Each structure stands twice: as C-alpha cells, then as structure tokens.
Amino acid sequence: MTGIPLHQAAITVSGLAKRYGEVTALADVSLVVETGTVLGVLGHNGAGKTTLIDVLSTRAKPSAGHARVCGFDVVRDGHQVRRRIGVTGQFAGVDDGLSGRDNLVLVARLLGANGHQARARARDLIDVFGLGDAAERPAKTYSGGMRRRLDLAAGLVGSPQVLFLDEPTTGLDPMSRTGLWEMVERLSSNGTTVVLTTQYLEEADRLADHIVVLGLGRVTVSGTPAQLKARLGERTATISFGSELATRRALDALSKLGMPATTSGFVLGVALTGPADLAVLVRTLDSAGAPLKDLTVKEPTLDDVYLSLHRTREVLR
Amino acid sequence: MTAQPTARHRATSRTGYENPALWRAGGFRSQVRVLAARSLRTAFGDRRLVFFGLLQPIVLLLLFSQVFSGVGNLPGVAAYQGYVNFLVPATLVNIAMTTAMSSGAGLLAEVYSGFVGRLRCLPIRLFSVLMARTIADAARLAVQLLVTLVASVAFLGFRPAGGVLGVAAALLLTLVVGWCLSWLFIAIATWLRKAETLQAVSFIVMFPLMFGSSAYMPLDTMPVWMRVVSSVNPVTYAIDATRGLALDRPSGWAIPATLGIAVAAALGGGVMSARNFRRAT
Numbered sequence: 001m002t003g004i005p006l007h008q009a010a011i012t013v014s015g016l017a018k019r020y021g022e023v024t025a026l027a028d029v030s031l032v033v034e035t036g037t038v039l040g041v042l043g044h045n046g047a048g049k050t051t052l053i054d055v056l057s058t059r060a061k062p063s064a065g066h067a068r069v070c071g072f073d074v075v076r077d078g079h080q081v082r083r084r085i086g087v088t089g090q091f092a093g094v095d096d097g098l099s100g101r102d103n104l105v106l107v108a109r110l111l112g113a114n115g116h117q118a119r120a121r122a123r124d125l126i127d128v129f130g131l132g133d134a135a136e137r138p139a140k141t142y143s144g145g146m147r148r149r150l151d152l153a154a155g156l157v158g159s160p161q162v163l164f165l166d167e168p169t170t171g172l173d174p175m176s177r178t179g180l181w182e183m184v185e186r187l188s189s190n191g192t193t194v195v196l197t198t199q200y201l202e203e204a205d206r207l208a209d210h211i212v213v214l215g216l217g218r219v220t221v222s223g224t225p226a227q228l229k230a231r232l233g234e235r236t237a238t239i240s241f242g243s244e245l246a247t248r249r250a251l252d253a254l255s256k257l258g259m260p261a262t263t264s265g266f267v268l269g270v271a272l273t274g275p276a277d278l279a280v281l282v283r284t285l286d287s288a289g290a291p292l293k294d295l296t297v298k299e300p301t302l303d304d305v306y307l308s309l310h311r312t313r314e315v316l317r
Numbered sequence: 318m319t320a321q322p323t324a325r326h327r328a329t330s331r332t333g334y335e336n337p338a339l340w341r342a343g344g345f346r347s348q349v350r351v352l353a354a355r356s357l358r359t360a361f362g363d364r365r366l367v368f369f370g371l372l373q374p375i376v377l378l379l380l381f382s383q384v385f386s387g388v389g390n391l392p393g394v395a396a397y398q399g400y401v402n403f404l405v406p407a408t409l410v411n412i413a414m415t416t417a418m419s420s421g422a423g424l425l426a427e428v429y430s431g432f433v434g435r436l437r438c439l440p441i442r443l444f445s446v447l448m449a450r451t452i453a454d455a456a457r458l459a460v461q462l463l464v465t466l467v468a469s470v471a472f473l474g475f476r477p478a479g480g481v482l483g484v485a486a487a488l489l490l491t492l493v494v495g496w497c498l499s500w501l502f503i504a505i506a507t508w509l510r511k512a513e514t515l516q517a518v519s520f521i522v523m524f525p526l527m528f529g530s531s532a533y534m535p536l537d538t539m540p541v542w543m544r545v546v547s548s549v550n551p552v553t554y555a556i557d558a559t560r561g562l563a564l565d566r567p568s569g570w571a572i573p574a575t576l577g578i579a580v581a582a583a584l585g586g587g588v589m590s591a592r593n594f595r596r597a598t
Contacts, residue, residue, distance in 0.1 A: 082440040093435030097359035112342035
C-alpha cells in the first residue's frame with residue numbers, strides 16, 4: 001500500500017557511531033522510529049543531535065553501526081533515502097537571491113517536476129505556509145520566522161515520508177514557534193514520520209510521541225514525554241513566609257504529611273509529585289496556621305532532566 | 318525501482334500537477350540546466366552589482382592604459398601601435414582569471430549560506446552543482462568580455478588588426494581558459510573550505526601569475542630571472558595566444574599550449590573538486 005510495509009519502522013538505528021578525528025560525536029546510538037510518529041531528540045549543544053540528523057539524511061557517513069530510513073541503508077542506498085526525506089536545518093537552506101516562490105520552484109525542478117508541476121506545487125506550499133504576501137520578494141528580505149517557514153516548505157516540496165527538523169524553532173519568537181508547531185502537528189497527523197531535535201523540553205513535550213535524550217553521543221534515556229517527566233523531572237513549589245514561627249509550623253505540617261522540604265531562611269522548597277499536591281499543600285499550610293507570603297511553582301525543565309540524569313550517574317558510580 | 322508501485326498508488330489518490338508522486342527525476346543534464354539558470358538569475362538579479370561588476374575592468378583598463386602609456390614606445394611594444402592594443406588582450410585573460418577565482422569564492426559563499434546543505438539532501442548528482450556553477454560563471458564571463466571589448470573599441474581606441482573574426486576567436490579562447498580555470502579554483506575552494514583562506518591563496522596565485530607575465534610589460538625589459546619565470550608562466554602563453562588571434566600576430570605554439578594547459582587544469586581540477594565535494598564523509 002505505502003512505500004513502507006505496514007508495521008515496519010520508518011527509521012532503525014543500531015550501534016551508530018560517528019567520529020570526526022579525535023572528537024566522538026556519536027558513541028553508540030540505537031533507536032527505532034515507528035512510521036507516522038514524531039521522535040523528539042533532546043540534548044545540549046554537542047550532545048550529537050545534529051550529527052545524528054546528518055547521518056540519517058546521508059550527509060555524513062557513520063564510523064560504525066547501521067541506519068535504515070524507509071527500509072534503505074543510509075550508506076548503500078543513499079539516493080533512495082534522499083528521495084524519501086525532507087530536511088530543515090537550524091540554518092535555513094534557501095537561496096537568498098531568489099524569491100520565496102522561486103526557491104520552491106527550484107527544489108521542485110531538481111526533484112524532477114516540469115515547469116507546470118513545479119509552479120503548481122510552489123503555489124500550494126505558499127498557501128499552506130502563509131507566504132503569499134512575500135512570495136515574490138527575495139528571501140534575503142524575510143524575517144527569521146518567515147525564512148524558517150520557507151525552509152520547512154522547501155523541505156516538504158517532494159512530499160517526504162520522513163521529515164528531519166534540526167532545532168526548527170531555535171531563535172524564533174513565540175508566535176512563529178507556535179505556528180511551526182501547528183504545522184508539524186498537521187504533517188504528523190497526515191502520516192509523515194518526523195524526527196525533531198530540540199533543546200526545549202516544552203517543544204518535545206508538545207510534539208513528540210517518543211523522546212530520546214542524547215548525552216555525549218549516547219541515548220541516556222528514552223520514553224514517552226509523560227514517562228520521562230515522571231521519572232526525571234519534578235515540579236517544585238517555592239514558598240516564603242513572614243516569620244520564623246510560620247516557617248517552623250509549615251515544616252512540621254509538611255513532615256507529618258510526608259512531603260519532604262528544603263529550607264533556606266523563611267523560604268521552603270517542596271517537590272510536587274502529583275497534580276493534587278499543590279492544593280493539598282496550600283490547604284495544609286493554611287490549617288497549620290502558617291500564612292504564606294508568596295508561592296511560585298516551577299515546571300520540570302530539560303535542565304532538571306539533565307541534573308537528575310547526572311545525579312543518577314554519580315550514584316551509580 | 319521498488320518504490321514505483323507506491324508512487325503510482327499515491328498518484329491515483331490525488332490529482333493535479335502539484336502531486337510530487339507524478340514527478341520523474343531528471344538526469345544530470347537537467348539538474349545542471351536548472352541550477353545554472355538559477356545561478357544566472359541570482360548573478361544578474363542585482364542590477365547595481367551587475368553594473369559595477371561590468372565597470373570594474375573598464376576602469377582598470379582606462380587607468381593602466383594611461384599610467385603605462387609610455388610603455389607603448391618601448392621596443393617590442395611599438396609594433397602594436399599603441400599600448401591599448403598591447404593591453405586589451407591581456408586584460409581579457411585577466412578578467413577570465415578573476416572570474417574563475419570568483420567561482421570558488423561563490424561556491425564557498427553558498428556552502429556557508431546553507432543553500433548547498435539543502436542541495437546535499439536532494440536526490441541529485443552533486444557534481445551537477447559544480448558543473449552548473451562553472452557554466453553560469455562562463456556565461457557571466459562572456460558578457461563581461463564582450464562589454465569590455467566594445468568599451469575598449471568605443472572609448473579607448475582599441476584597434477584589433479585581427480578584425481571581427483580574430484577578436485571573436487580571441488574571446489572564445491579566453492572563455493575556454495576562464496571555464497577551465499574555474500575548475501582549478503573550485504578545486505582549491507573545496508579543498509580549503511574557508512573563504513578567507515581561499516582569498517589569501519588566490520591573491521598569492523593571481524598577482525605573480527598576472528604581473529610575472531607578458532601582460533603589462535614586454536619580457537625583454539625584465540631582469541633575466543623574471544624573464545625566465547615569465548616565459549614558463551602559462552598566463553604568458555594565454556596572453557600571447559589572445560594577442561595573436563585578436564591582433565593577427567604570429568603566436569607560435571601559444572594557442573595549442575594554452576588550450577593544452579587549460580584542459581589539463583580543468584580535468585585535474587574537476588577530479589579534485591569531485592573528490593572534495595562528496596556528500597558523506
């Protein structure tokens with residue numbers, strides 16, 4: 001029915017390594033991306049995210065291991081892989097001197113479309129990506145968000161089965177970011193497999209069906225966004241009180257409740273483990289006669305995930 | 318070919334020109350054509366850049382022909398009846414060299430802008446990117462040479478004894494030399510991969526080759542060692558050949574030597590750049 005038999009993974013990676021001279025960009029990565037799902041690849045700069053995309057999009061040869069995209073080996077059948085993928089990079093790959101429309105026409109022509117077909121496809125994508133007003137202007141006059149949209153559109157000209165997005169929202173303003181997220185969601189719901197690298201947990205949380213965290217060229221942890229946060233991230237409440245008495249009362253009440261807290265002066269830090277905990281916390285403090293002056297809640301961030309990963313490694317050592 | 322049924326299946330589920338499943342990948346030649354057309358559009362899209370670019374060699378020509386006009390009285394140049402006649406053919410070769418140099422720089426600029434990164438992800442032969450660039454630059458060179466020739470005849474008093482045919486042959490030869498040299502500079506560019514280094518290397522290559530030749534002064538006026546260097550300098554052959562054709566003068570082996578060296582440079586440069594400009598490393 002489709003190019004890939006049903007139930008075959010869109011991407012399989014096993015024991016993948018990539019060294020550039022002395023530098024090991026990927027040490028040992030294995031993963032599977034099911035067809036039609038979104039994989040979020042998280043990691044700090046230098047974790048190996050871009051190298052992974054480079055290998056999967058046939059721009060870099062692995063030093064060891066194997067990778068298949070749509071059933072084709074990225075080294076042996078690079079051409080077949082390139083026919084089925086779209087790539088959008090952190091640095092938009094568009095021709096600055098050409099208009100947005102001509103950029104899309106150019107890519108379509110290189111993919112084998114004739115003039116008619118290329119112009120029709122470009123018109124479609126310009127509509128979908130809301131570039132109509134700017135379509136005839138040279139790409140060098142575009143704003144950051146518009147360039148990114150044009151770049152994404154250029155990656156989609158050939159209706160790829162697998163789309164690679166390398167940090168697609170880095171440096172974008174919140175509105176452009178939300179717009180890009182909506183487009184990725186639409187693509188994914190139409191059956192496109194998406195591999196997305198990002199530094200933002202929020203982004204992976206919203207878009208990804210599955211997340212892998214890369215660190216030092218390895219998969220340090222993988223799972224669904226919910227699993228990951230439950231395992232690694234903590235919501236924390238920071239509460240400040242007006243007096244020592246109130247602080248002591250609060251500490252007593254919390255320890256009775258079994259909620260561990262850290263203190264620093266009149267400020268308490270409490271880990272929240274379930275959605276109801278905040279309400280419980282406030283009610284408990286109120287009835288304990290510890291009026292709170294201020295309360296802030298911090299959602300788990302990628303930093304927390306890293307910190308907790310780091311701590312785990314220390315303990316294991 | 319295993320993917321063909323797929324394409325056909327999807328084609329039936331959608332209609333219209335916009336459906337990529339209906340596209341049939343073109344070959345190397347169509348890729349070169351599309352990419353070269355695009356390079357030319359970019360090159361001629363900026364009118365101010367085109368204007369000043371075309372003006373540049375004419376200004377240099379005007380400057381040199383005035384500053385060095387005394388050279389026209391030297392033995393060995395006097396036969397040309399005016400320094401301009403001596404200078405213009407050399408300037409054509411000079412333009413070919415600078416344009417070839419800009420081929421390498423232009424390629425690197427597109428590597429940096431990320432556009433080449435986009436091309437690397439497409440199912441095309443990467444060599445078509447290089448071929449398209451050299452062809453587009455050769456077309457640019459042809460326009461540049463033509464404008465310079467017309468301006469020299471119209472404003473500087475260039476009177477080529479070879480007539481229209483001789484000048485056309487000189488132009489063609491310069492064009493071939495320029496196209497061949499662009500492969501050399503693309504090879505250097507893909508090897509160095511850094512615009513600043515390329516520029517430094519290009520100047521070190523360009524200036525001695527250009528000035529250490531018969532371009533501006535007759536060889537007889539130079540110190541002996543320089544005369545030796547100049548007489549083995551391939552640029553001297555190219556200039557002598559161009560002068561021979563445009564001015565209808567005997568040029569000995571200069572024409573076949575120029576073509577031989579140029580083709581060798583193109584082949585060597587082509588092989589080297591194809592190796593340097595691979596997709597996956």
